[in-house]
Amino acid sequence: MPDTGRGGARVKICGLRQPAALDAAVRAGAAYVGFVFFARSPRAIAPADAAALAAQVPPGVCKVALTVDADDAALDALTGAVPLDMLQLHGSETPARVAAVRARYGLPVMKAVGVADAPDLAALDDFAQVADQLLIDARPPTGAELPGGNGLAFDWRLLQGRRWPLPWMLAGGLTPANVAEAVRLTGARQLDVSSGVESSRGVKDPDRIRAFIAAAGVPALTA
Numbered sequence: 001m002p003d004t005g006r007g008g009a010r011v012k013i014c015g016l017r018q019p020a021a022l023d024a025a026v027r028a029g030a031a032y033v034g035f036v037f038f039a040r041s042p043r044a045i046a047p048a049d050a051a052a053l054a055a056q057v058p059p060g061v062c063k064v065a066l067t068v069d070a071d072d073a074a075l076d077a078l079t080g081a082v083p084l085d086m087l088q089l090h091g092s093e094t095p096a097r098v099a100a101v102r103a104r105y106g107l108p109v110m111k112a113v114g115v116a117d118a119p120d121l122a123a124l125d126d127f128a129q130v131a132d133q134l135l136i137d138a139r140p141p142t143g144a145e146l147p148g149g150n151g152l153a154f155d156w157r158l159l160q161g162r163r164w165p166l167p168w169m170l171a172g173g174l175t176p177a178n179v180a181e182a183v184r185l186t187g188a189r190q191l192d193v194s195s196g197v198e199s200s201r202g203v204k205d206p207d208r209i210r211a212f213i214a215a216a217g218v219p220a221l222t223a
């Protein structure tokens with residue numbers, strides 16, 4: 001996916017379900033838009049509805065499908081129904097499964113890794129061997145219903161001085177108010193947000209989307 005070349009961090013708005021929210025994200029300069037295909041999520045979207053939204057997305061904006069431990073049958077159906085540019089694996093997929101998904105679908109794969117303390121970072125090195133991108137999220141609390149999308153941040157100082165030989169994205173509890181500090185502490189050049197741009201759980205707020213992307217330093221489209 002080409003760089004938009006518009007400066008600031010590259011932002012992914014995840015969990016889009018409404019045309020107005022998608023439009024706000026694209027116009028504000030999002031580099032990625034995410035659709036959640038996980039039934040337990042309040043942001044879950046049916047493939048047919050995602051396909052309709054995807055048709056609104058201009059070239060150059062990466063359409064990402066978020067899945068959680070999806071098997072081949074589910075991914076076959078999804079990739080057959082929705083025009084996608086990237087798969088985000090947000091469950092307990094192993095490095096071997098990441099490699100297999102990448103080979104089977106010919107799409108870039110972004111693997112999410114949950115982080116709560118320093119030992120969690122080791123998994124990033126394993127996935128760096130097989131994924132196209134890493135997504136560094138907060139590790140969900142024990143017993144959490146969702147493996148992500150919990151609006152929970154981790155200690156960003158854990159990432160200081162750490163680098164990986166592939167693109168990576170920071171996620172977990174980001175908001176318009178804290179994203180600049182998150183970038184300052186981590187050096188992240190890519191950011192992913194869901195809860196922090198919602199007016200209520202699962203409902204995206206166009207004003208918050210615009211505020212987040214502006215706070216990440218991305219200039220809005222002028223036309």
Ligand SMILES: O=C(O)c1ccccc1N[C@@H]1O[C@H](COP(=O)(O)O)[C@@H](O)[C@H]1O
Nearest residue numbers: 014041148149150151171172173194195
């Ligand atoms: O958003 C969801 O509902 C979701 C469900 C299952 C796995 C991941 C999910 N979202 C991802 O979680 C992170 C952080 O989200 P938040 O900003 O803290 O709400 C982000 O990568 C989302 O794509």
